[in-house]
Amino acid sequence: MDGRPRVPEQRRPGSARSAEPGALRFGVLGPVRAWRGEEALNTGSPQQRALLAALLLREGRTATAAELIDALWGPEPPSQALAAVRTYASRLRKVLDSGVLVSESGGYAVRGLGEGALDLVRAQDLGAEAEKARGTGDLTRARALLGEALDLWDGEPLAGVPGPYAETQRVRLEEWRLGLLESRLDMDLEQGCHAEAVSELTALTAAHPLRERLRELLMLALYRSGRQAEALAVYADTRRLLAEELGVDPRPGLRELQQRILRADPALAEPSAPVAEPPAAPVRPAQLPASVPDFTGRSAFVDELSAVLASATETEGSVMAVSAMAGIGGVGKTTLAVHVAHRARTSFPDGQLYVDLQGAGSRPAEPETVLGSFLRALGTADSAIPDSLEERAALYRSVLDGRRVLVLLDNAKDAAQVRPLLPGTEGCAALVTSRMRMVGLAGAHLVDLDVMSPDEALALFTRIVGAERVTPERDAALDVVAACGFLPLAIRIAASRLAARRTWTVSVLAAKLADERRRLDELQAGDLAVKATFELGYGQLDRDQARAFRLLGLADGPDISLAAAAAVLDLPPESTEDLLESLVDASLLESAAPGRYRFHDLVRLYARACAERDEQPPSERGAALSRLLDFYLATAAGVYAIERPGDRLVDHLEPTRVPGLVFPDRRTAQDWLYSEAVPLLACVRQSSNGTTLRRAVDLLWAAVDLAESGANFKEYEAAGAALRDAAHAARDGRAEGRAVLVLANARHWSGQFTLADEEARQALALSEAADDPLPCCWAANILGAFCFYQSRYAEGEEYLERAIREFRACGDLSGAAAALCNLSRLHLQTERADSAVHLARQGTDTYEELGHSLKAANGHYALGLALGRSGRLEDAAAHLGQALPVFRVSRQRLWEGMTLFRLAEVDLLAQRPAQAAAHAELALSQLRDIGGEWRRGNVLTVLGKALTGIGHTGRAQVCWRDALEIYERLDSPEAAEVHLLLAPAAAA
Numbered sequence: 001m002d003g004r005p006r007v008p009e010q011r012r013p014g015s016a017r018s019a020e021p022g023a024l025r026f027g028v029l030g031p032v033r034a035w036r037g038e039e040a041l042n043t044g045s046p047q048q049r050a051l052l053a054a055l056l057l058r059e060g061r062t063a064t065a066a067e068l069i070d071a072l073w074g075p076e077p078p079s080q081a082l083a084a085v086r087t088y089a090s091r092l093r094k095v096l097d098s099g100v101l102v103s104e105s106g107g108y109a110v111r112g113l114g115e116g117a118l119d120l121v122r123a124q125d126l127g128a129e130a131e132k133a134r135g136t137g138d139l140t141r142a143r144a145l146l147g148e149a150l151d152l153w154d155g156e157p158l159a160g161v162p163g164p165y166a167e168t169q170r171v172r173l174e175e176w177r178l179g180l181l182e183s184r185l186d187m188d189l190e191q192g193c194h195a196e197a198v199s200e201l202t203a204l205t206a207a208h209p210l211r212e213r214l215r216e217l218l219m220l221a222l223y224r225s226g227r228q229a230e231a232l233a234v235y236a237d238t239r240r241l242l243a244e245e246l247g248v249d250p251r252p253g254l255r256e257l258q259q260r261i262l263r264a265d266p267a268l269a270e271p272s273a274p275v276a277e278p279p280a281a282p283v284r285p286a287q288l289p290a291s292v293p294d295f296t297g298r299s300a301f302v303d304e305l306s307a308v309l310a311s312a313t314e315t316e317g318s319v320m321a322v323s324a325m326a327g328i329g330g331v332g333k334t335t336l337a338v339h340v341a342h343r344a345r346t347s348f349p350d351g352q353l354y355v356d357l358q359g360a361g362s363r364p365a366e367p368e369t370v371l372g373s374f375l376r377a378l379g380t381a382d383s384a385i386p387d388s389l390e391e392r393a394a395l396y397r398s399v400l401d402g403r404r405v406l407v408l409l410d411n412a413k414d415a416a417q418v419r420p421l422l423p424g425t426e427g428c429a430a431l432v433t434s435r436m437r438m439v440g441l442a443g444a445h446l447v448d449l450d451v452m453s454p455d456e457a458l459a460l461f462t463r464i465v466g467a468e469r470v471t472p473e474r475d476a477a478l479d480v481v482a483a484c485g486f487l488p489l490a491i492r493i494a495a496s497r498l499a500a501r502r503t504w505t506v507s508v509l510a511a512k513l514a515d516e517r518r519r520l521d522e523l524q525a526g527d528l529a530v531k532a533t534f535e536l537g538y539g540q541l542d543r544d545q546a547r548a549f550r551l552l553g554l555a556d557g558p559d560i561s562l563a564a565a566a567a568v569l570d571l572p573p574e575s576t577e578d579l580l581e582s583l584v585d586a587s588l589l590e591s592a593a594p595g596r597y598r599f600h601d602l603v604r605l606y607a608r609a610c611a612e613r614d615e616q617p618p619s620e621r622g623a624a625l626s627r628l629l630d631f632y633l634a635t636a637a638g639v640y641a642i643e644r645p646g647d648r649l650v651d652h653l654e655p656t657r658v659p660g661l662v663f664p665d666r667r668t669a670q671d672w673l674y675s676e677a678v679p680l681l682a683c684v685r686q687s688s689n690g691t692t693l694r695r696a697v698d699l700l701w702a703a704v705d706l707a708e709s710g711a712n713f714k715e716y717e718a719a720g721a722a723l724r725d726a727a728h729a730a731r732d733g734r735a736e737g738r739a740v741l742v743l744a745n746a747r748h749w750s751g752q753f754t755l756a757d758e759e760a761r762q763a764l765a766l767s768e769a770a771d772d773p774l775p776c777c778w779a780a781n782i783l784g785a786f787c788f789y790q791s792r793y794a795e796g797e798e799y800l801e802r803a804i805r806e807f808r809a810c811g812d813l814s815g816a817a818a819a820l821c822n823l824s825r826l827h828l829q830t831e832r833a834d835s836a837v838h839l840a841r842q843g844t845d846t847y848e849e850l851g852h853s854l855k856a857a858n859g860h861y862a863l864g865l866a867l868g869r870s871g872r873l874e875d876a877a878a879h880l881g882q883a884l885p886v887f888r889v890s891r892q893r894l895w896e897g898m899t900l901f902r903l904a905e906v907d908l909l910a911q912r913p914a915q916a917a918a919h920a921e922l923a924l925s926q927l928r929d930i931g932g933e934w935r936r937g938n939v940l941t942v943l944g945k946a947l948t949g950i951g952h953t954g955r956a957q958v959c960w961r962d963a964l965e966i967y968e969r970l971d972s973p974e975a976a977e978v979h980l981l982l983a984p985a986a987a988a
Contacts, residue, residue, distance in 0.1 A: 024097055026056055027119045029173065030154030032161055034096070041095050047072055048088040050161045055101070055110040056118060057169055064107040071165030120173075123149045127180055139187050140379070146184040153177055178208065185217050192399070194224035195383040195928075199921030205234075206914035206950035209241060216254050222955075223261050223268055226386075229961075231261050233954030241951060269398065285351040285377040288408060289334075291342045296463055297456025298336050301447065305340045308445045309406070309429045310347060322422060322430045324438035324446050332488035333433035333449055334410050341408050341431055348429065350403040353377060355421075358558065359413030359434060367420040371396050374407075374421070383925050393420040401425045409433070415440035457481035457491055464495035465506070473506040480506060483513040493537040496586065537588050538610060548579040549588055550615055551624040552599070553607025556686045557679025559598035564679065567631035567658050568624045622690075627658045629687045629695050632680050634660030636702040639669040643705065643890070646850030648812035652774045653698040666853075670891065673705060677712045684719045688726040697723050697738045707746045709891045713930060717746045737766030741775050744782055749894055751932010757786040774815075777806045781819045788826045789934075791973065796826050814855060817846035821862035828869050836866040857886035861895065865902055873910045877903060897926030901939050904946060913949025920946055934974075937966035941978060957982065 027033045032049040034041040043049045054071045055063060063071075069081045078084070089108050093101050102109055116122055126149035133142035157173040158166045181204070188197045201218040208214055215238045222231040235250070235258040242248050249255070260268055341352060353374050357365045371392040375385050378399050386392050404427040412418050412434040418441060422430050438444055452460065461481050462470045470477045484490035498509050541549060551568050552560060560568070566576040580597050583589035588607075590598050599607060615621050634656045641650050642663060663669040673680075680703060687696035700719055707716040720743040727736035741763035747756035764779035780803035787796025800823040807815035820843035827836035844859030860883040868876035880903050887896040900923035907916035920943035927935055944959035960981050967975035 023114050023117065024100065025117055025119075026052075026113075027154065028053055028056055029119045029123065029152050029157050031159045032056075036097075043095065044088065044091055046160055046162050047084065048091060050163045050166055051085065051088045051108075052092055052110075053158055053161050053169070054163075054165055055108060057120070058109065060109065060111065062104045062107045062109040064105070068108070072163045074164040119152045123152045123180075126152075130183070134183075134187065139191055143184055143187045143191070146180055146187075150177065150180055150184065178211065178214075182213050182217065185214075189217065189220055189224065192224075192380045192384045192395070194221040195925050196381065197221040198225060198227075199918045199925070202921055202947070202950075202952075203914045203918040205952070206917065209951060210245060212238065212242075212251055212254050216257055219254075219257055219261065220268065227958070228261060228264070229958040230955045232258065233956075233958045234952065235261075236954040237952045240954075269394075284349075285353055285405075287354040287377065288341050288345070288352045289338050289354060291339050295335065295339045296460040297452055298332070298339075301336060301449065302340055302343070305336075305431070305445075305447065306343055309340070309344045309431075322432065322441065322444040324418075324432040324434065324441055324444045332452075335488065336449065337408055337410065337431045337433050341406055344406060344429075348404045348406040350405045351378075352406045352408065354408045354410065356410045357412045357417060359411045359417065363558075364413040364417060367417055368392055370421055375399065378405075383928070387929050389420055396421075397424045400428055402427075404428060406431070412438070414438075451486035452481075452488055452491070454478065454481065454486065457484070457486040457488075460488065461491050461495045464492065465499050469498075470506060476506040476510045479510040480513060483510070493586065493588075497537070497540045500585075535606075537586050538606070541583075541586065541588075545579055545582055545586075546610075546614070548576075549583055549607050550611035551621070552580075552589075552597075553604045554611055554621060554625055555628055555679070556682040558682070559596050560679060561676065562595045562597070563635075563661055564628060564631055564676075565597065567627045570624075570627055625683075625686065626692055629683055629692050629699065630656035630658035631660060632676070632683050633695050633699040633702065634658060635676075636660070636673065636680070636699055638662065639673050640702045640704070642666055642669045643854050644814060645852050646812075647814040647852070647855075648810055649701065649774065652772075653702060654695045656695070666890075670705075673703065674709075674891070677703075677706050678715070681706070681712065681715045681719050685722050688723050689730070693723070693726055693730060693732060694735045694738075697727065697735050697742070700742050701738060704742075704745065705891075708749055708895075709893055713746065713750065717743070717750070720746055733766050734770040734772050737763050737770055737772055737775050740766060741779055741782075744779070748782060748785070750930065751934050753786055753789050753932075753934065757783065757790070760786065773806065773810055774812065777803050777810060777812065777815055777819075780806065781815065781822060784819065784826070785822050788822070788829060791829075793826055793830050797823065800826065813846055814850055814852055817843040817850075817852075817855065817859065820846070821859055824862050824866050828866055833866065833870040837863065837870055840866045853886055854890050854892070857883040857890075857892075858895065861899055861902065864899075864906070868902070868906045868909065871909075873906050876906045877910075880906065893926050894930050897923045897931060897939075898935070900926060901935075901942065904939075904942050908942065908945055908949070911949075913946045916946035917943060917950060917952075933966045934970055934972060937963040937970075937972070937974065940966070941974070941981070944981065 023037070025035045032043060032053045034043050034052070043052055050072050051068060054068055065082055065085055068085050069077045072085070073081060089101060089103075099112055100110060102111055126145045130142045130145035130149065133139075133145060157170050157177075185197055185201065188194070198218070198221045201214060201221055205211070205214050205218055215234055219231040219234045222228075222234065235254065238254065239250050242250060250258075341354075345352060355365065355370050355373065357370070359365075368389040371389070372385050375392065375396055376382065378396075380395070380399060384395075386395060400423045402425075405423060407421065407423060407428070407430045409418055409421055409430060409432045412432050414434075415438050418432055418434075418438065432438060432441070432444070438446060451457075458470075458474075458477055458481055461477055480494055481491055484494055494509065494513070498504055498506065538546060538549065548565075548569055552565055555564075555568065562573055562577055562580070565580060566573045569576055569579070571579070580589060581591075584591050584597070588599075588603055611621055633653065637650045637653055638660050640647070643666060661672065663672065680699070684696045684700050687693070687699075700716070700723060703716075706712040720739060724736060724739040724743060727733075727739050740759050744756045744759035744763055747753070747759060760779050760782040764776060764783065767773075767775035767779060780799045784796045784798075784800035784803060787793065787799060800819050803819040804816050804823070807813070807819060820839050824836045824839035824843065827833075827839060840859065840863040844856060844863050847856035847859045860879040864876045864879035864883065866876075867873075867879060880899050884896065884899045884903070887893075887899060900919045904916040904919035904923060907913070907919060920939055923939045924936070924943065927939060940959045940963035944956040944963070947953070947956035947959065960978050964975055964978040964982065966972075967978060
């Protein structure tokens with residue numbers, strides 16, 4: 001027996017399923033209850049419920065009257081116990097379906113329950129299915145099943161049921177629940193979800209301080225989160241507690257884990273069986289692009305590369321295989337690599353990863369970004385993905401250990417970009433394509449891909465055009481492929497043109513090539529060959545197609561949406577889509593996803609060259625990019641207005657001539673902003689000159705959520721710096737003031753307070769000189785907040801009162817509400833709690849009157865903070881709890897983390913240390929790469945206090961030492977408090 005509760009007679013095949021509609025259902029994993037369908041039934045007095053529970057847990061067997069009396073009253077039953085049992089049974093029969101409660105041999109039994117009738121049976125079945133799934137390695141399904149089983153608990157089992165039998169069963173069921181929970185947490189760690197597990201385990205160890213398995217899991221979760229000192233402190237706390245409470249030492253498993261942590265055992269850092277975590281993520285990634293159906297030739301290369309890949313899987317202990325293909329653009333590197341990868345799929349049953357590294361473009365993909373994408377595809381939760389390139393690469397190799405995965409790295413810039421992306425373990429393989437020969441890639445099998453042989457080229461041409469047209473004109477066809485320089489992409493373009501024109505003959509195409517493209521003889525001269533090949537396709541475009549090709553190539557973003565392309569071309573979306581699809585058919589554009597398009601990087605360069613050469617008048621190039629900027633600015637302003645009703649920023653932005661998109665709701669608007677983040681920020685940087693500079697600055701301001709959420713913070717900050725420098729060089733004080741203000745805001749969110757304070761002062765001076773009122777308001781508001789952080793309260797109050805006056809003068813009630821909330825916090829610090837509550841309530845009421853749900857959450861945050869400091873803890877928790885889901889839905893990770901931190905502070909004041917520790921741990925997770933070190937120090941300080949409250953004193957000391965190191969590095973006054981917190985330990 002494995003210790004799990006059993007009710008064999010009531011089990012049915014598939015009994016984990018829910019009961020049929022209208023059927024009887026029972027619950028014992030909480031209060032003892034019964035339902036008929038959705039109707040709750042009256043199960044009577046506590047003793048009557050005790051009788052029902054005893055029968056339900058009797059495993060379908062008959063319970064004698066004596067056994068039931070003992071279960072309900074123990075060794076001293078009342079004199080009328082037997083009569084009472086009979087009365088309870090009679091009453092239950094009237095409530096339940098006929099034949100369910102039966103009399104038998106002087107006793108009673110519950111019989112004939114249908115599938116899913118008892119929550120305990122469903123939990124048993126789910127637990128058994130989870131064990132099977134775990135045994136087969138399907139941890140994602142096993143975790144989901146255990147989560148479903150644990151969700152069936154509704155508080156204390158048999159809650160409110162009297163009697164010794166119920167008490168015994170309560171202990172047994174709770175022990176089983178904890179066992180299931182430990183199994184699920186164990187699988188969390190196996191799948192790399194250690195960061196999320198820390199918060200839950202901290203609370204659980206507080207609730208069950210003597211349960212060593214939970215302590216062991218907490219140590220492992222902390223260690224894998226990079227918190228080795230805290231992990232060791234958990235062991236020290238456990239050893240002390242066990243000695244004080246039980247007079248024993250920790251069990252051997254816990255001691256062994258401590259020693260492995262001290263040795264920094266590499267095996268501890270590796271999840272033993274990492275698989276996909278999110279339900280939407282595939283357990284087995286299959287990211288290879290589709291192989292072209294008319295792939296032709298290259299048989300020698302196919303065999304050579306296939307043999308190299310096979311070497312990674314044929315023998316035990318074989319090394320990782322790496323093949324790197326180099327060649328000029330258009331020679332077919334990607335096509336060949338994808339074809340070979342598809343052929344080898346069966347040898348790599350654990351999946352295939354693919355990425356376009358954009359090595360030939362101006363902004364090659366960053367290895368850490370690619371690793372983040374790969375780790376997510378392999379099932380690693382976002383919160384478990386480290387920040388640095390080195391840590392991501394190490395985790396990536398750990399996740400791949402023991403798996404057989406093929407990685408296709410397409411269009412690499414150089415060996416340095418590729419190295420962190422290689423699996424590094426036996427059984428895996430990598431295919432790399434690049435314009436550069438990867439001589440610096442140690443151990444790689446290098447392949448130089450040349451143009452096709454004449455026979456292969458002719459075969460490819462024939463497959464596309466059709467044998468019935470090519471065979472009669474074989475010589476002309478050979479002339480065509482020769483004129484294309486036997487370059488696969490050029491052949492495909494030429495053949496596609498011919499296939500689309502049924503009235504042309506092969507000879508006509510050959511003649512056109514001979515007459516119009518004499519430079520094709522230079523195809524072997526590097527990139528000029530590619531340009532000549534593209535010239536062939538470009539020359540076949542009609543006027544509208546050619547214009548679209550030229551103008552779309554001007555935009556810097558990695559791809560472009562249909563709506564943005566329509567703005568560039570100044571055409572309706574329907575006409576734009578027809579043009580773009582025709583360019584896709586001509587192999588001059590790719591369809592990245594429905595409604596999104598992208599150029600091959602070399603095609604983009606060619607398109608820009610065509611625009612410089614052919615676009616008339618030349619001013620149309622600038623006009624096209626200006627329309628794109630207008631589109632992004634108008635749409636981002638619309639998103640801002642939906643998110644922040646009543647905010648007057650949209651009235652102070654530069655006017656646009658191109659309309660933006662209109663969204664039906666906040667969610668759709670947010671989705672657009674985040675999906676367009678990269679091309680939008682590329683447009684900002686591209687527009688940092690001349691007449692577009694001011695609109696570019698305003699676009700960055702309107703897209704403020706990209707920075708405040710942390711989603712695209714680094715790119716946003718870089719764009720702001722570029723605009724500031726451009727505005728300064730152009731001596732445009734208005735644009736410079738706004739750009740510096742945008743930067744100050746960004747620094748604020750990243751915790752760079754000193755730099756942000758300097759930039760906010762500069763923004764205020766520039767905006768005053770430019771007579772630009774709204775930035776003056778915001779600069780004063782930001783400066784007031786910075787004064788609060790730096791304890792310059794009188795100066796801060798002046799700035800904030802000025803901000804309130806000037807916001808109101810501008811008619812910006814939303815901005816005034818923001819300043820009121822900041823002023824509330826300043827009043828708190830100067831011991832004016834009542835006025836702090838009043839100010840925060842004013843700000844919150846204003847936001848709610850404006851229908852401003854996101855900013856109203858900021859108001860509830862400020863009000864919760866003020867109420868908490870005023871001692872009204874439950875009201876404080878309610879307001880913070882009201883803000884939290886709004887921040888979460890709005891993807892404001894900084895404010896979600898800060899709200900969790902404030903909830904932890906309230907929990908501490910309310911003497912709820914376990915809940916405080918859980919909230920603080922979640923806050924740390926949310927603020928992992930946003931908010932700055934000072935905020936992280938604050939959270940660590942509160943976490944230490946909460947840990948002390950649940951007896952984890954050693955771990956608390958580690959948190960405080962980490963916080964002290966942060967404060968001393970920042971020369972922050974909070975260091976004094978942490979010194980005092982650490983002092984008792986030092987004295988001891």
